[in-house]
Amino acid sequence: MNDIIIRNIKSLILPKKSDGPLKGREMDELEIVDQAMIVIKDGVIVYRGEENDEHEASEIIDAGGMIASPALVDPHTHVVHGGSREHEMALKRQGVDYLKILEQGGGILNTVEQTRKATHQELLDKASKNITRMIQHGVLTVESKSGYGLDRENELKQLEVSREISKKFPITMRHTFLGPHAIPKGADGEAFLDEMIELLDEAKDYADFADIFCETGVFTIEQSRRYMEAANEKGMRVKIHADEIDPLGGLELAIEQDAISADHLVAASDAGKSMLQDSGTVAVLLPGTTFYLGKDQYADARGMIEQGGAVSLATDYNPGSCVTDNLQMIMAIASLKLKMTPNEIWNAVTVNAAHAIDAESGTLEAGDRADIVLWEAPNHEYIPYHYGVNHAHTVIAEGRVVYERPGLTL
Numbered sequence: 001m002n003d004i005i006i007r008n009i010k011s012l013i014l015p016k017k018s019d020g021p022l023k024g025r026e027m028d029e030l031e032i033v034d035q036a037m038i039v040i041k042d043g044v045i046v047y048r049g050e051e052n053d054e055h056e057a058s059e060i061i062d063a064g065g066m067i068a069s070p071a072l073v074d075p076h077t078h079v080v081h082g083g084s085r086e087h088e089m090a091l092k093r094q095g096v097d098y099l100k101i102l103e104q105g106g107g108i109l110n111t112v113e114q115t116r117k118a119t120h121q122e123l124l125d126k127a128s129k130n131i132t133r134m135i136q137h138g139v140l141t142v143e144s145k146s147g148y149g150l151d152r153e154n155e156l157k158q159l160e161v162s163r164e165i166s167k168k169f170p171i172t173m174r175h176t177f178l179g180p181h182a183i184p185k186g187a188d189g190e191a192f193l194d195e196m197i198e199l200l201d202e203a204k205d206y207a208d209f210a211d212i213f214c215e216t217g218v219f220t221i222e223q224s225r226r227y228m229e230a231a232n233e234k235g236m237r238v239k240i241h242a243d244e245i246d247p248l249g250g251l252e253l254a255i256e257q258d259a260i261s262a263d264h265l266v267a268a269s270d271a272g273k274s275m276l277q278d279s280g281t282v283a284v285l286l287p288g289t290t291f292y293l294g295k296d297q298y299a300d301a302r303g304m305i306e307q308g309g310a311v312s313l314a315t316d317y318n319p320g321s322c323v324t325d326n327l328q329m330i331m332a333i334a335s336l337k338l339k340m341t342p343n344e345i346w347n348a349v350t351v352n353a354a355h356a357i358d359a360e361s362g363t364l365e366a367g368d369r370a371d372i373v374l375w376e377a378p379n380h381e382y383i384p385y386h387y388g389v390n391h392a393h394t395v396i397a398e399g400r401v402v403y404e405r406p407g408l409t410l
Ligand SMILES: N=CN[C@@H](CCC(=O)O)C(=O)O
Pocket: 078, 107, 108, 111, 213, 241, 244, 289, 316, 318, 319, 320, 321, 322
């Protein structure tokens, strides 16, 4: 006997299973099965496809004509941090630049102060609220970075909290050590980087990946290369915050260092974009950040896809440059500003996002974890179209309903 059958699914959205990320034209392919069902046993998929009468289960969920998909994957977040930075909103609107705020000791460094002050429990309680909202919005796989500690004690504290979240919630997590996220006030960049390279030996017991913020006034290409080489030598797969504001050649460096992902890429060079096709690096685009910083130039998703690259999307949830837990909002911005097609967007927040963090690919094959979302929407194109609201109605983690949208109490 199976545990659960989900019946009466209007359409089932199925990204294509593949060993690597979907690249170029493949990103526009999506299988849609109409009038579908999903059968689950012991938290894994037994069958998904056209509805039939061949299965029995102890529990039947009537999807009532909703659409279903694998749960979403958010492959770039800074969900563990202290404090908040709403006071920066006014500064930014007055035209003060994001990097200028950092240079003056604000921005990331402000969050560093607040994160250092916070206890483990305070960080856990705060991040739990964000994770709860992410789950309510249909996300069951999340990458989480450190980077607001900038010293041994506080970087490891962030990573410990991150690991505790994965025990507390029914989600899959990947943890990333982002020690070189900024240069602490008064510190020497080179000496600080040496410290962070040394810390990799301990961080690798807590984190799956090593990341660095390569940007003007933060870490140079040469420094980023030094860090990535050290991490690779220690057997850690690398990631990089690259070409977010200035075209430094971070994407080329990511590919040279066989990074699992290169993230941001708003100012990536044409040479870098053309190299994506033959690389194992996923371009993780964060258009919510461009939107939130009030900029006009977005990452060239079309150029990357048309040249055969693999593109993914993430919230980049963080307290300064993109304060949203809602990946559906990012799907809308990807449609409006990155000009990605609905199929590309769905692949970018499922299978390609999973490949960007080496997680299960979320294609609902038999044997896969039953992480599923029932969406109150007539079709998959509707979700990026009707923006800014939550379309997730029921979220199922490993075959268990963990969220159901509450109604009004009138
Ligand atoms: N750009 C660098 N790091 C984060 C922002 C962190 C912050 O502003 O607190 C990002 O990915 O956008």
